[in-house]
Every structure is written in C-alpha cells, then in structure tokens.
Amino acid sequence: MxxxxxxxxxxxxxxxxxxxxxxxxxxxxxxxxxxxxxxxxxxxxxxxxxxxxxxxxxxxxDTIPSMDSSMATDEFGFQFLGATMEGLYRLKDGEIVEGIATDHEVSEDGLTWTFTLREDAKWSNGDPVTAHDFVYAWQRAVNPDTGSEYGPYMMGDVIKNATAVNSGDAPVEDLGVTADGDYTLVVELENPTPYFESLATFGTFLPLNEDFVKEQGDEYATSTDTLLFNGPFTLDNWESTASSWELNKNPDYWDAETVKLEKMTYEVxxxxxxxxxxxxxxxxxxxxxxxxxxxxxxxxxxxxxxxxxxxxxxxxxxxxxxxxxxxxxxxxxxxxxxxxxxxxxxxxxxxxxxxxxxxxxxxxxxxxxxxxxxxxxxxxxxxxxxxxxxxxxxxxxxxxxxxxxxxxxxxxxxxxxxxxxxxxxxxxxxxxxxxxxxxxxxxxxxxxxxxxxxxxxxxxxxxxxxxxxxxxxxxxxxxxxxxxxxxxxxxxxxxxxxxxxxxxxxxxxxxxxxxxxxxxxxxxxxxxxxxxxxxxxxxxxxxxxxxxxxxxxxxxxxxxxxxxx
The missing domain is CATH 3.10.105.10 (Dipeptide-binding Protein; Domain 3)
Known part of the structure; x- marks a missing residue:
C-alpha cells in the first residue's frame, strides 16, 4: 500500500x-x-x-488461496473447507456436535482419545470415510516433505511424536494416530490437552482420501476436478485463481436430509x-x-x-x-x-x-x-x-x-x-x-x-x-x-x-x-x-x-x- x-x-x-x-x-x-x-x-x-x-x-x-487442508492457513480456505468437508466433529454456533465421530472416550491420564466413527459417511466418489483417512491426513500434515505450516503448528507438542516427525527425527508412522479397524481412531497425545476436542474440529484435522490425493499428485486441490468432498456441500466451477464459484448440496453427505440449501453462489x-x-x-x-x-x-x-x-x-x-x-x-x-x-x-x-x-x-x-x-x-x-x-x-x-x-x-x-x-x-x-x-x-x-x-x-x-x-x-x-x-x-x-x-x-x-x-x-x-x-x-x-x-x-x-x- x-x-x-x-x-x-x-x-x-x-x-x-x-x-x-x-x-x-x-x-x-x-x-x-x-x-x-x-x-x-x-x-x-x-x-x-x-x-x-x-x-x-x-x-x-478475495480468491481462495488453498483448498488443501494440509496447506490452508487463512480464513477463506478454512471457511470453504468447513463447508465442503467434515472432520471428527463440526461446530454449530461454537458448540461441538457430531461429525464423522459419533462418540469418544478419554483415558484417565488424558493422553489417549479413542473416537468411534460412523459407518455411513462417504466421499463424493463413493468411497467410505474411514479411520485410515484421518491417519493419512494427519501424517501428511506433519510430514516435512509436505511443507505444511499448520500441521506442525496445530499438532506439535499435542499429538505424540508430531514434533519429532516434522523435524525428520522420526518416521511419519510414529505419529500418535492409528486406525483400530476402519471405524475406530486412536489418538495418543504428548500431554493432556484440555482443548483437544475443539482442536479436532479444525481444518488441518480433516480426513483425506489417500488414493485420490496421490493420484492427483501436484494437481491435488487446484480445481473442482482435483478435490473430493465429504461434507454438506461440494465446491463447483472452481480453480485456484477463480473469481467466482458455487457451493452445491452434497447428495452423498451422510446427513443430507438436514441440509436445506441447494446452492450458494460466490463472486469476488x-x-x-x-x-x-x-x-x-x-x-x-x-x-x-x-x-x-x-x-x-x-x-x-x-x-x-x-x-x-x-x-x-x-x-x-x-x-x-x-x-x-x-x-x-x-x-x-x-x-x-x-x-x-x-x-x-x-x-x-x-x-x-x-x-x-x-x-x-x-x-x-x-x-x-x-x-x-x-x-x-x-x-x-x-x-x-x-x-x-x-x-x-x-x-x-x-x-x-x-x-x-x-x-x-x-x-x-x-x-x-x-x-x-x-x-x-x-x-x-x-x-x-x-x-x-x-x-x-x-x-x-x-x-x-x-x-x-x-x-x-x-x-x-x-x-x-x-x-x-x-x-x-x-x-x-x-x-x-x-x-x-x-x-x-x-x-x-x-x-x-x-x-x-x-x-x-x-x-x-x-x-x-x-x-x-x-x-x-x-x-x-x-x-x-x-x-x-x-x-x-x-x-x-x-x-x-x-x-x-x-x-x-x-x-x-x-x-x-x-x-x-
């Protein structure tokens, strides 16, 4: 200026x-x-x-800088990720409500959180949303090869071994997140984290479909065609430099009956x-x-x-x-x-x-x-x-x-x-x-x-x-x-x-x-x-x-x- x-x-x-x-x-x-x-x-x-x-x-x-949940750092990116994706929980007027997780248990020492996932959630390509999608996404966010800012920021000193993984001192498989079958997610923390439930609603913790992301390679999340959705809406007619786009109701969303809106149009x-x-x-x-x-x-x-x-x-x-x-x-x-x-x-x-x-x-x-x-x-x-x-x-x-x-x-x-x-x-x-x-x-x-x-x-x-x-x-x-x-x-x-x-x-x-x-x-x-x-x-x-x-x-x-x- x-x-x-x-x-x-x-x-x-x-x-x-x-x-x-x-x-x-x-x-x-x-x-x-x-x-x-x-x-x-x-x-x-x-x-x-x-x-x-x-x-x-x-x-x-303004335009949306990134629709890659591992790379987004700004209000616009997280706003549209929130509309088109769903993590363990959602926010409703600041309150935490069910998302892909239907329940969770916390160990007495506060270090182990076990999430039970719903079995009717799907990606927009028809694949089921599973615990493995969360494991991959969280590992990707702290993997130093990804170059995420928010992965190490949000997970460092919170998720077990996140800092060591991001610094290259431990393999990504050592991150404290594992799938116990398809629909149970186990998260180990470095220390008791009083705000972890609300933290888990944040965009960096959204799941990712590993096969799809790897198939898209460097083109992932650069356009509608290189994105998958598991939330209430899909992002359509969008590319990374777009000055207009649409959100449309996602018919494959597990709670589609609740969603009344059919479309939201946007212009910059x-x-x-x-x-x-x-x-x-x-x-x-x-x-x-x-x-x-x-x-x-x-x-x-x-x-x-x-x-x-x-x-x-x-x-x-x-x-x-x-x-x-x-x-x-x-x-x-x-x-x-x-x-x-x-x-x-x-x-x-x-x-x-x-x-x-x-x-x-x-x-x-x-x-x-x-x-x-x-x-x-x-x-x-x-x-x-x-x-x-x-x-x-x-x-x-x-x-x-x-x-x-x-x-x-x-x-x-x-x-x-x-x-x-x-x-x-x-x-x-x-x-x-x-x-x-x-x-x-x-x-x-x-x-x-x-x-x-x-x-x-x-x-x-x-x-x-x-x-x-x-x-x-x-x-x-x-x-x-x-x-x-x-x-x-x-x-x-x-x-x-x-x-x-x-x-x-x-x-x-x-x-x-x-x-x-x-x-x-x-x-x-x-x-x-x-x-x-x-x-x-x-x-x-x-x-x-x-x-x-x-x-x-x-x-x-x-x-x-x-x-x-």
Whole structure:
C-alpha cells in the first residue's frame, strides 16, 4: 500500500480482511462472508422455506488461496473447507456436535482419545470415510516433505511424536494416530490437552482420501476436478485463481436430509460500494458496509452488526531491518497511532480498540469467571508523548536520526485507507521515520509473510479453538506463525507449561497465560489495533446461519432461505 501522508480530518470523509479467520485474518477491515440471523427461528424458517428457492447469492472479498487442508492457513480456505468437508466433529454456533465421530472416550491420564466413527459417511466418489483417512491426513500434515505450516503448528507438542516427525527425527508412522479397524481412531497425545476436542474440529484435522490425493499428485486441490468432498456441500466451477464459484448440496453427505440449501453462489468483490450496489439491485443477499456506508445504512431494516473474536495488529519483523530488533523502536511504533480514530472513523462498524492480544469475551477465568481481557487490562495504548520518548531512546541506541521501513498491507478499499492513515500517524508522531507503503492482494501477502519478506505488516488472527493457547502460541520462538523473529525464553516457558505440567491445573494455567501476554507487550512484539466486528446489510431471507467464535466463521449446514414479505 503506497506511501501517503494525510490526517484524521481527511479520513473523516472516507470509507473501511481476514482474516484470517482462523487462523490468519484477511485484509484489515475485511468482513468476508457476512451473516444473517445466526441461530433463530428455525421452526418458523422450516415452514417459511417451503416453495422458496434454496439459494444464497454471496460475495467473497478475495480468491481462495488453498483448498488443501494440509496447506490452508487463512480464513477463506478454512471457511470453504468447513463447508465442503467434515472432520471428527463440526461446530454449530461454537458448540461441538457430531461429525464423522459419533462418540469418544478419554483415558484417565488424558493422553489417549479413542473416537468411534460412523459407518455411513462417504466421499463424493463413493468411497467410505474411514479411520485410515484421518491417519493419512494427519501424517501428511506433519510430514516435512509436505511443507505444511499448520500441521506442525496445530499438532506439535499435542499429538505424540508430531514434533519429532516434522523435524525428520522420526518416521511419519510414529505419529500418535492409528486406525483400530476402519471405524475406530486412536489418538495418543504428548500431554493432556484440555482443548483437544475443539482442536479436532479444525481444518488441518480433516480426513483425506489417500488414493485420490496421490493420484492427483501436484494437481491435488487446484480445481473442482482435483478435490473430493465429504461434507454438506461440494465446491463447483472452481480453480485456484477463480473469481467466482458455487457451493452445491452434497447428495452423498451422510446427513443430507438436514441440509436445506441447494446452492450458494460466490463472486469476488473487493469494493464495498460495488457490493452494496449489488445488494440494492437484489443480485446478492449480503453486503459489507464501510464507514461512510454505515452512516448511510445504519437505519436500514436489513442493517446488522456482529462482534467477532478476530484481532488485528502490526507485526514487526525483527530479522529484516535492524531498527525493528530494537525494543524501544517497537514500543514507540505500538503507541504512535490513534486506534480510536481507526475504529470510530475508518471502520465505524462496531469494532473496538485492542490494547492486548487475547480478545474481549473470548475466555474466562476457570475459578472466578472474569474475562481474560478484563484481568490483564490495557497493555499498550495510544500515547504520543510516551511514543516519542521511546523513539528518541531507540534512535540514540541505533546511532541514527532516521529510519526507513516498508509497511505491508492489503489491497481492499478499507485496507488501503486504514494503512494510509496508520502510516501518516506514524510518520507524523515519530520524526525521522520514513515508511514505504506496499499494497498487495491477500494471497500475495500470505506468501510475503511466510517468507518473512516485510518490515511492518498489518495482520489479523481469529482463534482456531476456544483456548488462550490459540493466541499466545503464535509467538513461540521459531513457531510456524511467528514469522517475525520474536523470541523470549521466559515467554516460551510460560506458554509451553500450559500444555505440560499445568495442563490439568486450570487456575495456574490461566495465570501462566496472563503473565505470558504481559511479557509479549513488555517486549512490544506486536502493536494491537482493533478487535473486529462486522456491519452489513443482510437479506431477511437468510436464516439459521451460525457464527462460530473459532474455526470456520460461518456454518451453513443448517441454513435455509425463507419467504420474505
């Protein structure tokens, strides 16, 4: 996103990604797939849906980077994997419900989980879905030859021997997952993992049909023809660069009788105004609203605001530019831009300022019930005087009076406006800072992040499961999602202890998470910006779309189109 200087006053007249999701959020402010009534009126909807065409027409803010469950890392990929695939369990409004597994047992020491699988689940080519499909998929995800980011991230130090397998110190057959016959899956863990049931709903843990994947080779998951499905919908008319595609009801899904929707059409639309125009014309059924559009449509009968658990922040790469290896420079940057101005003016959609990492209303203290965010409070706030003090100290330590950095962001309209504003604020409040703004599509930004080819990056994260570890494990030394060179031994020890000696001590475990987050901001590893909400126009015909607080953001299995007046 190109270098530009302008003030908040100029932003006042202008308009608002993932994320990504689950994972990595999309471009800043991207609301991706918006949702209607998230769980209400199912009885009424059932009767109203009679004789109503069961089709949703939707938009997506970008292409789908990957439909390979071993390789997906972003909100869009996991969203469409969630719609077309099914793992051990599904999420329904954040609750865990039956998927391929009908039941499970846990050993007394918490280390062995035995899943009973249903015998009526099929792949879209007619093959049965078996325990062997899970074994192959999980082994593939941690096999170093695969090159998966999420395999070692999600399974390392959780599934027995996952780290050793991924590092090449053990064969993939040593991974702690085995098939006891076709319909019993046995999983051995490294340590008791309180959140493992919710973890097993995540996209990386989806099964794969080994014969099919190997038959497709390098072409696997690059188009509809090179994919198999075992979930409620199939992905049709899609290839890796497609700007439009369809989800159609999967007639071979084991619970197809529950699925009311026949089709969902998708078009990539990056411009919010275009989306609203399409909504007004009746072409699509939902549209995201940017700041000026919120002002215009906030009294519209179809206006909706939905809070999210996604948090956006600036990542500061400590390996590419020596200036960002200086803690005082990072501390200065994290305090030098007006976050309230961003949520009030650029977003204007219900998003709130973030002054920590773990979001508000995500996780409660196991003993007192107090919210994590309330306990730790504001760990870094907008403060230009303090920012200038840190800045001057950092410049002195570096022996310079100026710093040049590259700022990486997305290419949506809202992302551009937000990043131009942040760059302007940083340059205005930190004399001697010269930022070059680089604007790229979402998929390219993911590649640049993976290769650590950036200085500062506006990034986002949505939880993968309901536990603080999904946030705080991001910044472990050499972690798969760290990608900015941050390392602190005390932080590592605290976070890792939550999965080992503290795994079955919930109060002490919570204390370790709280302390780790404090250390993260003492080090100014990241600069939090906001916790996202979505403002949108939603057709009243959309019913029973569930919004999950982790994993795939939207669940359509129970959705339906109903008659409107």
């Amino acid at each position: 190109k270098k530009s200087k302008w003030s908040l006053l100029l932003v006042l007249g202008l308009v608002l990604s993932l994320f990504l999701a689950a994972c990595s959020g999309g471009d800043e402010g991207d609301t991706s797939e918006d949702t209607g009534d998230d769980s209400q009126n199912s009885e009424e909807g059932s009767s109203e849906s009679q004789d109503v065409e069961q089709v949703f027409n939707l938009i997506n803010r 639309v990056k411009d919010p105004q275009v989306g609203v125009d399409l909504y007004e014309a009746g072409t699509i059924d939902r549209a995201s609203l940017t700041a000026d559009l919120v002002d215009q449509y906030s009294t519209h009968e179809d206006y909706r605001v939905t809070p999210e658990m996604t948090v956006f922040y600036l990542k500061m790469n400590q390996t590419r530019n020596e200036a960002l290896a200086n803690p005082n420079i990072r501390r200065a940057i994290s305090r030098a831009f007006n976050k309230q101005g961003i949520v009030d003016t650029i977003l204007n959609n219900g998003s709130i300022v973030a002054n920590g990492l773990v979001p508000k209303d995500f996780y409660q203290h196991p003993e007192t019930g107090e919210d994590f965010r309330s306990i730790n409070g504001d760990l870094v706030q907008y403060d230009t005087e303090q920012a200038k003090e840190y800045w001057d100290k950092g410049l002195e330590e570096l022996g310079t009076d100026s710093i040049e950095l590259e700022y990486l962001g997305g290419d949506t309209e809202t992302a551009k406006k937000m990043d131009e504003y942040i760059v302007s604020q940083l340059e205005e409040n930190l004399p001697g800072l010269d930022l070059t703004l680089k604007q790229v599509p979402f998929e390219q930004r993911l590649d640049l992040d993976t290769n650590m080819d950036y200085d500062i990056q506006n990034a986002g994260w949505g939880p993968d499961y309901m536990d603080p570890y999904t946030w705080l494990s991001l910044w472990l030394t050499d972690g798969g999602n760290n990608k900015m060179g941050y390392s602190n031994e005390e932080y590592d020890n605290l976070v890792q202890s939550t999965g080992t000696e503290l795994a079955q001590q919930p109060v002490e475990r919570m204390d370790a998470f709280l302390k780790a987050e404090q250390i993260l901001f003492e080090d100014a590893a990241i600069a939090p910006i906001y916790q996202r909400a979505r403002a949108q126009l939603v057709s009243p015909k959309l019913k029973d779309i569930y919004v999950n607080s982790f994993g795939p953001t939207y669940e359509y299995k129970w959705a339906e189109a109903v008659a409107t007046e």
